[in-house]
Amino acid sequence: MVPRDGKELARLHLRLRACTRCVAAGYLDTAAPVVAGDITDRVMIVGQAPGVVELTTRTPFSGRAGAELRRWLARAGIAEDQLPYRTSITKCFPGKAATGAGDRRPSAPEVALCAPWLEAELGLVRPRIILLVGTLAIDRLWGPGALADVVGLSKRSPALGGALLIPLPHPSGASRWLNDPRHKDRLERALRLLRRAWRALPPVDCAGRVHPRR
Ligand code: SF4
DSSP states (O other): OOOOOHHHHHHHHHHHHTOOHHHHTTSOSSOOOOOBOOTTOSEEEEESOOOHHHHHHOSTTOSHHHHHHHHHHHHTTOOGGGOOEEEESSOSOOOBOTTSSSBOOOOHHHHHHHHHHHHHHHHHHOOSEEEEESHHHHHHHTOSOOHHHHBTBOEEEGGGTTEEEEEEOOOOTTOHHHHSGGGHHHHHHHHHHHHHHHHHOOOBOTTOOBOOOO
């Protein structure tokens, strides 16, 4: 297998962080793309889009929802110093929803404009586990399905090199789905799946080469 190329990923991040496609197309006033991660990351988190906090920090999942997500990761055995690759379906803060409840869901044309970035990230990092956080990421990489039908399940994606897909709800405090106690069991199942898959990952060296466990 071709070794993962860290320099190529660094070049991709430079180009991505300079992207203004959605401004040129009239969807955003300003572009501030947010992404973080390393070529050796075996787990990739794909969210919907950065929030207003990330607009300032320029670090994915650094707001309140991100803190909750990191607590979920910790429960699955992934420590703060092992944070996975973090990206999203669209990489810029889309603004608040017109209803005032949460952030605006990026439109289909915005998703299409940003899609080549995610495809390039997936092609270079080649993660073994992909956490799909929220319905937009689930729709895009798992396929259509209600949260209550897919959270707690996992499946391998032949199109993504056999990566294990694990859907999660969005950890935002605004998520009504999460506030329903009937869904807590589904979240626990998803975190158990993540813990098992994380523990089974073979180690990688600093060049991203995988070494099977002896
Ligand atoms: S959302 Fe994606 S395509 Fe649009 S400006 Fe930001 S990085 Fe570029």
